Every structure is written in C-alpha cells, then in structure tokens.
Amino acid sequence: MTASADLAADRLGTPELLRSVFRRHAAGVAVITAAGERPVGFTATSLSSVAAEPPLISFGAGTGSSSWPVLGAAEHVGVHILGEHQQELAATFARSGTDRFAAPTRWRNGPSGVPLLDGVLAWLVCRVVARIPAGDHRIMIAEVVSGEHGNPGRPLLYHQGHFTGLRD
C-alpha cells in the first residue's frame, strides 16, 4: 500500500472506488439470452455457479438495459461460456443500437425456445427462480435444466476494460 494509492482511494467516492478496484479483477465472459417478442441477449462478466443442490447459477442484469423488458419476464434463459476466439461475439452483445442476432451472429432456437449461440465452449438452459433487487440491477438466480459442452477451447476473459485470455 503506497501513500499515493491511499490518497487516490480517499479522493474517490464509493461508486468510483468500486469501479477502480474491479478494474484489477478479472472475469470469465458469458452471453445471457432470452426469448420474448424478440430474442434478447447481453454480454455478462458476473456469471457464477451458486449451489450444486439444486444446481443454481446467478448473474447480474441492469433494469435500464435494452434486454430487460424481455429478461425481466422470461421463464428461461440461455447461458453461454464464450471461448477466447469469440471476442467479436462478446463485443456485439455488449454494443448498443445494433441487432445482436443479425449475421454474422449464428444462433438457433433451443430448449424452451431459448436462443442458443453457436460455437461457444458450453451452454446451459436455466429456469429463472428469483430476480433480487440490487440498486438499478437485479441479481438473477436460475436453476439448470439442460445444457451441453460445445467447441473445445479456452475461455474468453475480461480485464481492465479489454478482452483477453489465459496464459499457456
């Protein structure tokens, strides 16, 4: 802990402190999808395995996002683990004002009508069991219904505002 780091933290408000500290954290990259009047999906760095019995996962979702009107009512979601070769797909599903499911995105309708993306390392279809309010976000909790391994490969990571990968 250097003196300059102390001072920098003291000057920050807590939202900026949170953002600054999490720039040092790294996370695996997932895309969450759901089906309503239209397919929706977004890139998430908050995907986590929560419990094994019953098998539950969680992720965060912003209530102000373009996906929320569908995601907030969806019974099922698609959860995709992205590979390091899928940086472009991750960027597409993080971009505003674009049709994320248009070419070159390759997808199909999966179990329970959930949009499933091609070429991922693995996917799950999960049934939403809770949407927990947390500020302007919801923590989504969902139970695993089905899934498959996809392409072999190494995971895509996110760190300091950039996509990256694991060392060899």
Add this chain to the structure above:
Amino acid sequence: MTASADLAADRLGTPELLRSVFRRHAAGVAVITAAGERPVGFTATSLSSVAAEPPLISFGAGTGSSSWPVLGAAEHVGVHILGEHQQELAATFARSGTDRFAAPTRWRNGPSGVPLLDGVLAWLVCRVVARIPAGDHRIMIAEVVSGEHGNPGRPLLYHQGHFTGLRD
C-alpha cells in the same frame, strides 16, 4: 456440438452438468474475510460487481462452511482481489482444518475490525445488506464502505480446478 458431447450431457444429472460446464468457465480469485469471535476467511471465485448506485458487490457463501457461523452474522466483510503471485494464499484460504490466519499469512485489523490481508491487488470493506438463500448457499450482497489499491500486479485466475493467470 458433436454427437459425443450430446450423449455426455444427456447422461449427466443437472448438478454434474453445472459442474462440468463451469469447468470451462474462468474466474478471478478473491478472499472474503470477516471478524467475529475469531477472524474467518475463504477463497471465492464468485465475486462480482453488481451495481454502481449504490455501489454493491456480491459473492456466494456455503452455509456448511467453517466460515459461515461468523460470516452469517457479520455486519462487514473484507473483499480482497488476489494477484497471480498469491496462489499460495488462495490455496490456504481454500484448505480445511488449518488456521488460515497463522504465519505465513500476513494480515491486520482494518476498518470496522475487518481482517485485511497484505499484498493484495486491492481491497474493499463492505457492509452486508442481504443474505439471499440459494440452495445450501447464500448470495451475499454488500455495499462498499471503503477500500484501497494495493500492490500493482496482474490478477490470479481459476480455471479447470487450477490457479492460473492472464496471458501477456
């Protein structure tokens, strides 16, 4: 998606499917600490930033873990982002039947009496605002109170049952 992958998924129960899919996921490594009659702490791969206003984080905690009697009642927690040089510390805080705070672990009492580990990339002290039941785990939600950047460095990662790091 190969035929053999389909068959493998079909043969698995959903808890095994969850575990199998998350072996392909990668996660940053954190240590969560809290103070009660004794300091407790555990290695977590579920740490996530949830919302900026108010600044909230979340992580999962097993109610059967040795840390839970303290963590389940704690008002504040310490959240530490581990660096790739801290693999041994991560292993210590994941190991059963050991005093995780004994030497060579270096720590001190921080704000609100929270145990703070030395040598981490960054730390936060957070006030617990919710413990959401999720199977045999709780999803802990906590609001950022204070924090600091620590040593510069690159984050420690967890993938396929091993600690690793980012590529250059």
